[in-house]
Amino acid sequence: xxxxxxxIGLVNRIQRACTDLGDYGGDDQAFSSLWDALPSVxxxxxxxxxxxxxxxxxxxxxxxxxxxxxxxxxxxxxxLQQTQQGEVEYAEFGHLPRRRFTDFSLVRKxxxxxxxxxxxxxxxxxxxxxxxxIYSPNVVNLTLIDLPGLTKVAVEGQPESIAQDIEVMxxxxxxxxxxxxxxxxxxxxxxxxxxxxxxxxxxxPSGDRTFGVLTKLDLxxxxxxxxxxxxxxxxxxxxxxxxxVNRSQADINxxxxxxxxxxxxxxxxATSPDYAHLASKMGSEYLAKLLSMHLETVIxxxxxxxxxxxxxxxxxxxxELDHLGRPIAVDAGAQLYTILEMCRAFDRIFxxxxxxxxxxxxxxxxxxxxxxxxxxxxxxxxxHLSLQNVRKIVSESDGYQPHLIAxxxxxxxxxxxxxxxxxxxxEATVDAVHFVLKELVRMSVGECQELKRFPSLQxxxxxxxxxxxxxxxxxxxxxxxxxxxxxxxxxxxxxxxKLPQEVERAGNPRVGPRGQDVEKADNPRGNIRxxxxxxxxxxxxxxxxxxxxxxxxxxxxxxYINMVSDNLKNAVPKAxxxxxxxxxxxxxxxxxxxxxxxKEGKQLGELLDEDPTLMEKRxxxxxxxxxxxxxxxxxxxxxxAR
Numbered sequence: 001x002x003x004x005x006x007x008i009g010l011v012n013r014i015q016r017a018c019t020d021l022g023d024y025g026g027d028d029q030a031f032s033s034l035w036d037a038l039p040s041v042x043x044x045x046x047x048x049x050x051x052x053x054x055x056x057x058x059x060x061x062x063x064x065x066x067x068x069x070x071x072x073x074x075x076x077x078x079x080l081q082q083t084q085q086g087e088v089e090y091a092e093f094g095h096l097p098r099r100r101f102t103d104f105s106l107v108r109k110x111x112x113x114x115x116x117x118x119x120x121x122x123x124x125x126x127x128x129x130x131x132x133x134i135y136s137p138n139v140v141n142l143t144l145i146d147l148p149g150l151t152k153v154a155v156e157g158q159p160e161s162i163a164q165d166i167e168v169m170x171x172x173x174x175x176x177x178x179x180x181x182x183x184x185x186x187x188x189x190x191x192x193x194x195x196x197x198x199x200x201x202x203x204x205p206s207g208d209r210t211f212g213v214l215t216k217l218d219l220x221x222x223x224x225x226x227x228x229x230x231x232x233x234x235x236x237x238x239x240x241x242x243x244x245v246n247r248s249q250a251d252i253n254x255x256x257x258x259x260x261x262x263x264x265x266x267x268x269x270a271t272s273p274d275y276a277h278l279a280s281k282m283g284s285e286y287l288a289k290l291l292s293m294h295l296e297t298v299i300x301x302x303x304x305x306x307x308x309x310x311x312x313x314x315x316x317x318x319x320e321l322d323h324l325g326r327p328i329a330v331d332a333g334a335q336l337y338t339i340l341e342m343c344r345a346f347d348r349i350f351x352x353x354x355x356x357x358x359x360x361x362x363x364x365x366x367x368x369x370x371x372x373x374x375x376x377x378x379x380x381x382x383x384h385l386s387l388q389n390v391r392k393i394v395s396e397s398d399g400y401q402p403h404l405i406a407x408x409x410x411x412x413x414x415x416x417x418x419x420x421x422x423x424x425x426x427e428a429t430v431d432a433v434h435f436v437l438k439e440l441v442r443m444s445v446g447e448c449q450e451l452k453r454f455p456s457l458q459x460x461x462x463x464x465x466x467x468x469x470x471x472x473x474x475x476x477x478x479x480x481x482x483x484x485x486x487x488x489x490x491x492x493x494x495x496x497x498k499l500p501q502e503v504e505r506a507g508n509p510r511v512g513p514r515g516q517d518v519e520k521a522d523n524p525r526g527n528i529r530x531x532x533x534x535x536x537x538x539x540x541x542x543x544x545x546x547x548x549x550x551x552x553x554x555x556x557x558x559x560y561i562n563m564v565s566d567n568l569k570n571a572v573p574k575a576x577x578x579x580x581x582x583x584x585x586x587x588x589x590x591x592x593x594x595x596x597x598x599k600e601g602k603q604l605g606e607l608l609d610e611d612p613t614l615m616e617k618r619x620x621x622x623x624x625x626x627x628x629x630x631x632x633x634x635x636x637x638x639x640x641a642r
Contacts, residue, residue, distance in 0.1 A: 007299045008141040008292065011038050012079040012133070014631045015143065034631055037309050039298040040145050041291055042173040045184035046195035047149040050215030053246035054184055055146055057265070057284030060138040060258045063091070063104040064146075065112045074115050075129040075173070076146040080139040080288075087137055094131030107132070125162070127169055138259070140292040144182070145173060150195040167199070174203050178302055180295065181210045187217045187226040187243070191234050207237040211294075213287065215244045217275070218268060225274040230282075242290065243275060243282045303635070310632050317625040324618045325453050335604040339457060339596060342450050343589050346461055350444040354585055358447075360440050364581060367432045368573040375425035376565050381558065384418055387547065390554040393417070407553060412491070414553070418561045419488045426480040426572050433576050434473040437584050441465045453614050457607045464592035469584060476579035480572050487564050495560055 018035040045051040052064045052071070059080065065071050077094075091101040093110060101107045111130060118126045125148055148166045159165070174181050181204060183196035191197060200210040212235070214226055228234040230241045245265045247256055262285060269279035280286070354361040383389070394403075394410030403410070441462060445451060451458045596604075 007296050007303075008143065009081065010634055010637075011040075011295075011299055012081065012141075012143055013634050014038060015040075015077060015079065015131070017627050017630045017634075034306075034309065034313070034627060036176055037178065037302070037306050039178045039180065039295060039302050040143055040173070041180045041182055041295060042145045042147055042170070043182045043184065044147060044170055044174060044196045044199060045149055047151050049149065049184045049186050049194075049196065050244070050246050051146070051149060051184050054182075054213060054215060054244055054284065054287075055144060056258065057244065057246060057262065058139070058142070058144070058288045059134055060136065060262065061089070061104045061107075061134070062252075062255070062258060063107040063111075063134075065108055065115075066252075072146055072148045073119055073125045074148075075127065075169070076111065077129045077131045078144045078146060079131075079133040080142045080144070081133060081135045082139055082141050083135050083137050085137045087135075089134070089136040089138070091132060091134045094133075124159075125165060125169065127172070140288045142288060142292045142295060144291075147173060150199065170199065171203065174199065177209075178298065179209065180291070180298065182213060182291070183210055184213045184215060186219075187214045187229070188219045188221075191229050197235060207239075210237050211239050211287075211291065212237050212241040213244055214241055215246055217243050218245050218248075227274060230275070230278060239290075239294070240281060242287045243269070243278070244284055244287065245269070306631075307635055310628050310635065313628045314625065314632065317621050317628065320621050321618065321625065323449065324614060324621070325450060332600070332604055335608055336596065339604065339607060340593075342448070342454065342457055343461060343592070345450045346444055346448045346465075347589060349447050350440060350465075350588065351585055353440045353444060354581065358443075360436070360443060363436045363439075364433055364577075367429055367436065368576075371432055372425060372429045372572060373569060375428060376422070376569060379421045379425070381418055381421065381561060384421070385414065385554040385558050385561075387550055387554060390414065390557075391550045394550065394553060410553065411557065414557045415491060415560060416488045418557065419484060419564055422484045422487070422564070422568050423481060426484055426568065427477055429572055430473055430476045430480055430576055430580070433476075433580055434469060437469050437472075437580065438466060441469065454608055456609045460607055461589070461592070464595075465588050468588050468591060469580075472580045472583045475583075476576050479575040479579050483568060483571050483575060487567065492560070492563070495563060496556070 014034065015038055018038075043051055043055065052066065055078065056062055056064055059078070064076075083089075088102060091104065091107045092099070093101075093114070095114060096110070101110070111132070114130050115126075118128055129145070147170050150166060150170065151163050153163070173179055181200045183194070183200040185191060185194035185196050197212070200207075204210050212229075214229055217226055220226065226243065230243055232241060245268045247258075247261045251261060262283075265283050266279075266285075269275050269282040272279075275282060349358065352358045354364075356362070390410075393413050394407045397403075397407060397409035397413050445458055445462045445465075448458075451461065599607075
C-alpha cells in the first residue's frame with residue numbers, strides 16, 4: 001500500500017524535477033505543465049500577517065528572511081521530509097543539489113542571495129521559484145509554496161504595478177483546481193478585511209480547497225477573542241479554522257528556540273479560558289499534520305489524471321521531436337549520411353510531383369497539349385506563303401535564268417524559310433517546361449519537412465537542382481533545334497511525288513484559251529493539284545509566270561509545312577521529356593552527390609547549420625520529455641493501494 005510518505009515524497013521528487021527543467025507552471029506553454037497538475041499547498045497572506053512565522057513554526061526552524069516591506073520576492077517551494085529520530089537536520093536547495101546546510105542561518109542567507117541573483121538587489125519580484133528541501137525528524141511530510149505577501153501600496157524601489165503583479169503571481173498558483181490554499185489572516189484585524197480570505201473566496205467560492213489560519217491570537221485586545229472565526233460563524237469553510245500563536249518579536253530578538261516556542265504555543269491553548277476546548281485542534285503542529293493528511297488524500301485522488309497526463313505528454317513530445325528531427329552527429333560520416341538522407345527525401349517528393357502523387361506535374365502536359373499547338377497556330381506562315389512573297393522568292397531563286405520545269409530552288413527556299421519559324425515555339429516549349437520544373441523544385445524543397453531544419457542545406461540543394469535543370473534545358477534546346485534543322489536538311493520527296501496521283505484522282509484540270517489552268521477551290525490540306533516537277537512536265541501548257549502557278553507553289557509548300565508541323569508537334573514533346581523531364585527525374589542531384597562526397601567535415605557541418613529557432617525548440621522539447629519520463633519512473637516506483 002502506498003504510504004503518506006511515499007505519496008508526498010513522489011510529488012516532492014517530481015516538483016524538484018520540474019524546477020530543475022524549468023517547468024514553473026503557467027498557461028503560456030506549448031505542452032501541458034506537469035507542475036500545474038501536481039497537488040500543492042500555497043501559503044497566501046497579506047504583509048505582516050504572520051505568514052513567515054507560521055512556516056517557521058511548522059518547520060521548527062528559524063530560516064526565512066525577515067524585514068520590512070516585501071521580503072518574499074520569489075515563490076519558495078518548501079518540501080518537508082520526515083526523517084528518523086536522532087538524525088541530523090539539514091536543508092538542500094534545488095540550485096545547489098550536492099550541498100547540505102545544517103546551519104539554518106546560512107539557509108536564510110542563501111534564500112536572500114538566490115533571490116537577489118534573479119531580481120537584483122531591488123524590491124522587484126520574480127515568478128521563478130526557489131526550491132528548498134528540509135529533512136528533519138521534527139516535521140511531517142508536506143510541501144508548501146510560500147508566495148509574496150499581498151500588498152496595496154508600492155514602496156521606494158518598486159514599480160507602481162507591484163500590487164497587481166503580486167496578485168497575478170499568487171493567482172497563477174491558487175487558480176489551479178489542484179492547489180490547496182492556506183489563507184493566513186491576523187486575529188487582531190477584522191476578518192472581512194483579510195486579503196487572503198478575499199482572494200481565496202474569489203478563486204474558491206465553495207471553500208473546498210481553502211484552509212483558514214488565524215495568527216496573533218495572543219495580540220488581540222483584552223476581553224476579545226476569535227471564537228466566531230475559529231468556530232466558523234464569521235466565515236465558514238469546508239475545513240476547520242486553525243489558530244496559531246507565533247513567537248513574539250521579543251522571542252525572535254532573543255533567538256528563542258523553536259521547540260520551546262512550540263511548547264509555549266501548546267501551553268497557551270491548553271490554559272486559555274477562551275480556546276481550551278479547541279486546544280487539540282489548534283497550533284502549528286496540528287496544522288502541519290492536518291495539511292499533510294489532506295495533501296496525501298488529494299495526491300491519491302489525482303494520481304490517475306497525473307499518470308494520464310504524463311503518458312499523453314510523452315507521446316506528444318516524442319512525436320514533435322520526430323517531426324523536428326533528432327540532433328545531428330558531429331563526425332563527418334554521420335553528417336554525410338544525414339545530408340544524403342535529406343537529398344533522398346527531397347528527391348522523393350520531387351518525383352511524386354512529376355509522377356502525379358502530388359500536384360504540379362500535370363502542368364508539363366499542359367505545355368505540350370495547349371501551349372505548343374497554340375504557338376504553332378500563331379506562326380506567320382500565311383504571310384510567308386502569300387502570293388507576293390512566293391513570286392518574290394521563286395523569282396529570286398531562279399536568278400538570271402528562269403527554271404526549266406519546276407522551281408526546285410524556290411521550293412527549297414520557301415520550305416526552309418517556313419521551317420525556320422518552328423524554332424521559336426520549340427524553344428519556348430523547352431523554357432516553359434523548365435519553368436515548371438523549377439517551380440516543382442521550389443515546392444519540393446518547401447514540402448520537405450526534414451530540410452526545414454537546415455536552411456543552408458535547403459538553399460544548397462535548391463541551387464544544385466536548379467543548376468542541373470539549366471544543364472538539362474541547354475541539352476533540350478540543342479535537341480529541339482536539331483529537330484527543326486533536320487526538317488530543313490532533308491525534305492520528304494515522297495510527299496511531292498504523290499501530288500500528281502492526287503491530281504489524277506481528282507480529274508484533269510480545265511485549260512483556258514491561252515493554255516492556263518482554270519483555278520479550282522483549294523483542297524482541305526491546302527494543296528494545289530498538279531504543280532510538281534512531274535505534273536509540270538506532263539502539262540507543258542502551264543504558264544510559269546501566271547498567278548495560278550505561284551498560288552499552286554504556295555499551296556504545295558503550305559501542305560508540306562502542315563506535315564512538318566504535325567511531325568514537330570509530336571517530336572518536340574518527346575525530345576523535351578527525354579532531355580529534361582526524364583533527366584530531372586533520374587539525375588537531378590547526381591552532380592551534387594559528386595561534389596558533396598569531396599567535402600571535408602567542416603564544410604559538411606556548415607551545411608547542417610540548423611535554424612537556431614528549431615534548435616531551441618528541440619532542446620526545450622527534449623528537456624520536457626526528460627522531465628515527463630523521470631516523472632513516469634517516479635510514479636512507477638510507488639506501489640499503489642488497490
